[in-house]
Amino acid sequence: MMRQENTDFGSSPTGLPQSLGSEIRAVLKRPDLTDETLLAALDRDTFPVTACLSLSDFKRGLGQPEQRLRLIRCLAVPAPQHGLEMPEHDLNPPLGVRMAPFVRLWQRLQPAARAQMKQVPVTARNQ
Amino acid sequence: MSRITALALTVIFRRLAMLIIALCLTIAASFLFATVVQADGFDWLDVVRIALMAIAAFWLAWGGCIALFGILFPPEAPPRGPSLPEGRTAILLPIYNEATAPVFARLEAIMRSVDQLRARDRFDFHVLSDTTKLDVAAREQAAYHRLLTKRGAGGRLFYRRREKNIGRKAGNIADFLTTSGGAYDYMLVLDADSLMDGDTILEMVRRLEADPRLGLLQSLPRIIGLNTLFGRLLQFATSLYGPYFARGLASVQGREGAFWGHNALIRTRAFAASCGMAPLTGTPPFGGHILSHDTVEAALLARDGWTVRLDPDLTGSYEEAPANMVDYAKRDRRWCQGNLQHSRIMAAPRLRFWSRISILQGIFAYLASPIWLVFLLTSLAAPLVASPPVYFDGRSLFPVFPHPETATALALLFGLVALLILPKLLLTIRVLLSGEARGFGGARGVAIGFLLETLLTSILAPIHMMFHCRSVFQVVIGADSGWPTADRDDGSLPLTAALSATWWMVLTGVAAIAFSHEYVPELFYWLLPVALPLVAAPLLVWLTASVWLGRLTRRLGLFTVPTDTCPVPVADDMRQALEEMAVA
Numbered sequence: 001m002m003r004q005e006n007t008d009f010g011s012s013p014t015g016l017p018q019s020l021g022s023e024i025r026a027v028l029k030r031p032d033l034t035d036e037t038l039l040a041a042l043d044r045d046t047f048p049v050t051a052c053l054s055l056s057d058f059k060r061g062l063g064q065p066e067q068r069l070r071l072i073r074c075l076a077v078p079a080p081q082h083g084l085e086m087p088e089h090d091l092n093p094p095l096g097v098r099m100a101p102f103v104r105l106w107q108r109l110q111p112a113a114r115a116q117m118k119q120v121p122v123t124a125r126n127q
Numbered sequence: 128m129s130r131i132t133a134l135a136l137t138v139i140f141r142r143l144a145m146l147i148i149a150l151c152l153t154i155a156a157s158f159l160f161a162t163v164v165q166a167d168g169f170d171w172l173d174v175v176r177i178a179l180m181a182i183a184a185f186w187l188a189w190g191g192c193i194a195l196f197g198i199l200f201p202p203e204a205p206p207r208g209p210s211l212p213e214g215r216t217a218i219l220l221p222i223y224n225e226a227t228a229p230v231f232a233r234l235e236a237i238m239r240s241v242d243q244l245r246a247r248d249r250f251d252f253h254v255l256s257d258t259t260k261l262d263v264a265a266r267e268q269a270a271y272h273r274l275l276t277k278r279g280a281g282g283r284l285f286y287r288r289r290e291k292n293i294g295r296k297a298g299n300i301a302d303f304l305t306t307s308g309g310a311y312d313y314m315l316v317l318d319a320d321s322l323m324d325g326d327t328i329l330e331m332v333r334r335l336e337a338d339p340r341l342g343l344l345q346s347l348p349r350i351i352g353l354n355t356l357f358g359r360l361l362q363f364a365t366s367l368y369g370p371y372f373a374r375g376l377a378s379v380q381g382r383e384g385a386f387w388g389h390n391a392l393i394r395t396r397a398f399a400a401s402c403g404m405a406p407l408t409g410t411p412p413f414g415g416h417i418l419s420h421d422t423v424e425a426a427l428l429a430r431d432g433w434t435v436r437l438d439p440d441l442t443g444s445y446e447e448a449p450a451n452m453v454d455y456a457k458r459d460r461r462w463c464q465g466n467l468q469h470s471r472i473m474a475a476p477r478l479r480f481w482s483r484i485s486i487l488q489g490i491f492a493y494l495a496s497p498i499w500l501v502f503l504l505t506s507l508a509a510p511l512v513a514s515p516p517v518y519f520d521g522r523s524l525f526p527v528f529p530h531p532e533t534a535t536a537l538a539l540l541f542g543l544v545a546l547l548i549l550p551k552l553l554l555t556i557r558v559l560l561s562g563e564a565r566g567f568g569g570a571r572g573v574a575i576g577f578l579l580e581t582l583l584t585s586i587l588a589p590i591h592m593m594f595h596c597r598s599v600f601q602v603v604i605g606a607d608s609g610w611p612t613a614d615r616d617d618g619s620l621p622l623t624a625a626l627s628a629t630w631w632m633v634l635t636g637v638a639a640i641a642f643s644h645e646y647v648p649e650l651f652y653w654l655l656p657v658a659l660p661l662v663a664a665p666l667l668v669w670l671t672a673s674v675w676l677g678r679l680t681r682r683l684g685l686f687t688v689p690t691d692t693c694p695v696p697v698a699d700d701m702r703q704a705l706e707e708m709a710v711a
Contacts, residue, residue, distance in 0.1 A: 028282030029248075073279035076272060079253060079287065082309035084399035086301055089427065091417070091475040092407050098476060 015039070020059060027072040032080060041075045138381035142481070145196060145379055149188040152546065156184035159539040167513050172505055179502040186495050187546040189488075194368070194550030197375030198557050202440055208336030214312030216250050216332055216392070221299045222267070223257040223292065225319040228708045229701075231270040233322050236700035238278055240325035250328070251311070252284045255299050257292035264288055273711070296388070297404065297420035304399045311395050318389035321348065324443030324697050331392040331441060342397040342433025343425060346444035347373045348390045351690050351698055354678060355618045357671035358450040360583055363576055363686035365448075367567060371554045373439035383481040384435040386428075388421035390444045394433070398424070401431040407471055412464045412602045419465025422489055423472060426482035445695065450618020451672035452587070453628045456594035463493045463598035496595030503657065507639070510647045548581060566689030576686055583671075589660045590667065593632050617674055625669035636661030 016035045024038055025031050042055065053063040053071055063071070090097075160180045164173045218237065222230055234252065241250050254271060258264045271286040278284065289302060300316065308314070313335055315328060323346075331344050347370060350362045376385060402424045407414045417423055425435045449455040466489040473486055555577045558564055564573045636658045643651045643658075660667060670676060680686050690698070 030282050070279060073281045074276045075281040076275055076286070077282055079251075079285040079303075079307040080310035082307060083305040084308040084396060086305050086308075086399045086403040088403040088405040089401075090405045091423065091472040093476065098474070 016042075017059070017061070020061065023068070024072050024075065027069060028075070028077060030077065030080070032082075033077055037078060041077050135381065138379060141196065141200065141379045145189070145192045148192050148195075149185055152188035152191075153181055153185040156188075156539060156542055156546075157181040159535050159542065163536045163539060164509070167510075170509075170512060170514065172509050172512055176502060176505050176509065179498055179505065183495065183498050183502060184543070184546070186491060186498075187543065191546050191550045193372055193375035193379075194554055195375065196378045197371035197373070198553060200374065200378035202374055202377055202438065205334050205436075205438060206337040207330070208333040210333070211246050212249055212329070212332040212336055214249070214332070214336060215310065216313040216315060216328070217303070217307070217311040217395070218250055218252045218315045218317065218328070219255055219300065219303060220253065220317050220319070220321075221255045221257065221296050222319050223296070223299075224260050224263050225258075227263060227266040227270050228705060230319050231267075231274055232701045232704035232708060233320070235274055235278070235704040236697045237317075237323055237325070237328075238274075238280065238284070239700050240323075240697050241328060242278070242325075244325050244329055246329060246332075247325075249332075250283070252280070253303060253307070254284075254286040255303055256286065256288040257295070257299050258288060259290075259292065270708075273708075294406075294416050295418070295420075297417065297424075301403065304395060308395045308399055313392055314395050314398070315392050316389055318446060320447035321389050322351070322445040322695075322697050322701060323390060324695075327441055327443030328392075331438075334438065335392055335394065338434065340432070340434050341394070341436060342401075342428040342431075343384070343386055343391055343393045343435045344441075345384060345386055345391040345435070345437045346441035347437070347439045348387075348444045348446040349442075349690070350448045351445045351695060352447045353450050353618065354674045354681075355450045355672050356676040356680060357452055357455070358448070358618055359677045359680055359686040360580060360671070361448055362688050362690075363567075364580055364584070366688040366690075367558060367573070367576070367580075368551060368554050370439050371557065373437060377437045377439055380435075380437065380481060380485075382434040382436070383429040383479045383485070384425065384437045385485065386421045386425035386435060388419075390446065397428060397431070397433050401427045401433065407468070412605060413468050413471055417465070417472070418468055419462060419489070422466075422469065422486055426475075426478050426486065429479045429482050430477050443697070445698065451620050452590060452594075452668045453620060453624065453672070454618070456591075456598075456628070459493075459594060460598045460601070463595065464602050466490050466493055467599065467602050493595055493599055496592040497599050499592055500596050503654075507643060507647055507650060507654070510649065551577065551581060566687075566692060568684050568687035568692075572684055572687050579685060585656075586660050587667065587671070589657045590629070590632060590664050593635065593661065593664075597631075618672060619674045620669055620672035622665065622669045625672065626665040629664035629668055632661045632664040636664070 016039055021033075021035055021038055024041075025033055042059065052067045057063055058068065058071055157177055157180055161173075161177050164176060218241070220230070220234055234254065238252060241247055244250075254267070256264065256267055258267060267288070268286065271284070275281060275284050285307075289299065292298065294301060300314075303314075313332060315323070315331070317323065327346065331346065335341050335344055349369070350358075350365050353359060353362050404417050404420065404423060404427070406416045409415070428435050449458050469486045470490055473483060473490075478486075555573060558567065559570055559573055564570050567573045567576060639654060639658045640651075640662070643654045681691065
């Protein structure tokens with residue numbers, strides 16, 4: 001059975017019929033795909049050539065459901081845009097940085113190693 | 128005592144045992160050698176020779192111990208997660224100016240295999256191209272669209288190309304993580320020549336899900352698809368000995384296992400947080416981006432408390448390898464630079480002890496050859512600088528003759544040969560006893576294969592040694608190898624190519640023979656097993672690259688591997704896909 005012609009052109013500012021966008025997103029399970037991305041995927045140069053359905057017919061919502069499904073599954077869409085932070089680790093830091101833990105340890109140990117009497121308040125001498 | 132503590136103690140015990148065995152063997156070899164060399168007096172060159180012998184013997188003993196431990200300690204059954212994984216996995220195929228058709232044929236075969244899984248919706252495929260040649264990039268895009276249409280893989284198969292390959296393969300993966308990594312829990316990193324079975328991929332995901340501290344799981348890729356004599360030799364050796372060596376490694380690695388850069392499943396968030404690497408200061412070969420990034424990435428994951436594990440029992444993981452000695456040396460040149468560069472990060476902060484040992488092992492894999500070469504050269508020079516024997520030392524009226532040490536020298540020689548051959552012999556016996564011989568052409572096939580493999584690798588060893596020496600020399604003088612594209616056709620070589628790659632070995636071999644004949648005739652026959660293969664290097668390289676000889680060994684039932692007798696479905700799918708591409 002042929003689908004109804006899609007007349008829902010005005011619903012998106014990019015010119016992509018809203019129902020077509022929803023259909024593609026649902027089939028590809030990619031709600032993150034924007035209208036611009038889908039329009040790029042529906043570009044004539046990359047649109048998959050199938051004998052059964054032309055690009056204009058597809059955009060108008062024509063064709064059998066299986067044909068449309070097959071066609072949507074042949075669309076080249078970009079990978080999900082969900083990046084991770086990847087901090088760079090310096091594996092060859094300068095000697096000062098590498099020795100910093102030892103310097104800190106030395107600085108912590110130093111007061112303890114000093115003679116105790118220096119920490120005792122000096123008693124005032126009678127003049 | 129908890130299971131983790133018990134495991135850690137076991138690993139420490141095994142490491143200590145391995146170190147003690149290797150040290151004992153090294154001391155024994157050094158003592159024997161010292162006894163031999165001091166027979167004609169003792170000089171500074173002898174000290175150098177004994178030191179070199181000790182290092183080389185330790186390296187041999189260490190390898191022998193790994194094989195022995197592979198027999199002694201079979202891997203434990205790892206825990207598995209639910210049959211339907213919860214997390215999403217990105218299957219990554221980083222490529223760089225590769226032959227397009229085989230790459231996409233492999234990808235199609237893997238996709239077919241994964242599509243047969245119930246959990247197929249949990250896997251996406253990413254072709255991460257770093258290709259710089261525009262014609263290759265155009266072919267890649269055409270192949271991508273063809274595969275996308277053929278498999279109906281919209282939303283599951285992606286292709287992206289970086290115009291500048293900053294950071295090479297590590298940079299390529301990092302680029303994926305910083306753009307799309309958050310959409311996936313795990314990533315399976317492949318190489319251009321990787322092939323993996325869907326069931327194996329699923330099994331790896333289940334193991335990763337079962338252990339929340341497991342950051343990286345490395346499978347043991349088996350070499351397949353080689354038809355040259357050298358390739359079949361390599362396939363046979365890696366199939367017969369490889370699993371046991373991997374078991375031996377896994378038995379002492381504990382939580383600080385290996386990453387070989389491909390055919391491994393990685394927890395994306397752990398990798399992103401731990402494995403970003405700043406370029407080293409200075410210029411290549413020792414500065415710049417880290418080349419052999421895999422070992423460092425494993426060390427960085429372990430540094431942050433993640434487990435890195437090698438599971439040798441994971442079958443269904445395959446790779447191709449260089450089919451001839453020249454391509455093998457080319458790849459080694461690249462790896463050599465990467466491993467020697469690691470000398471600058473040996474002392475990186477907070478690395479685990481065993482990670483540092485792994486990095487040191489990687490460096491030593493390439494330094495071993497120059498050590499042997501310097502040992503040979505000093506041994507040739509030693510008789511020239513030795514002082515003449517003193518027959519009358521003034522304490523006796525009668526002459527005192529030097530004590531002959533022939534028996535000690537022979538004991539040392541047999542000891543070193545045993546260190547080289549015994550591990551392989553033990554593994555061969557293990558295969559014969561365990562009933563695994565059927566895949567290798569039966570007991571006869573295993574026995575003949577072992578003998579021929581030992582003979583051929585012994586003949587080819589001096590050529591490998593010279594290639595390694597040249598690589599180390601080039602790196603040390605500051606020559607940057609870059610990243611030459613691997614040649615992955617049928618692997619055969621014209622005689623002219625073999626000659627142009629090895630002419631300098633011929634000169635070296637002839638010079639060594641002439642020198643020995645003229646100045647140290649007592650070492651002439653000892654030198655021949657090393658010098659003659661060098662003189663015949665062009666012929667040997669050319670012959671071992673012969674596809675005809677490779678097919679002949681197959682017809683004769685030599686160097687048979689399990690994949691010869693029991694076809695690999697994913698490899699068959701790949702061949703079929705390649706044929707379909709050729710027709711299209």
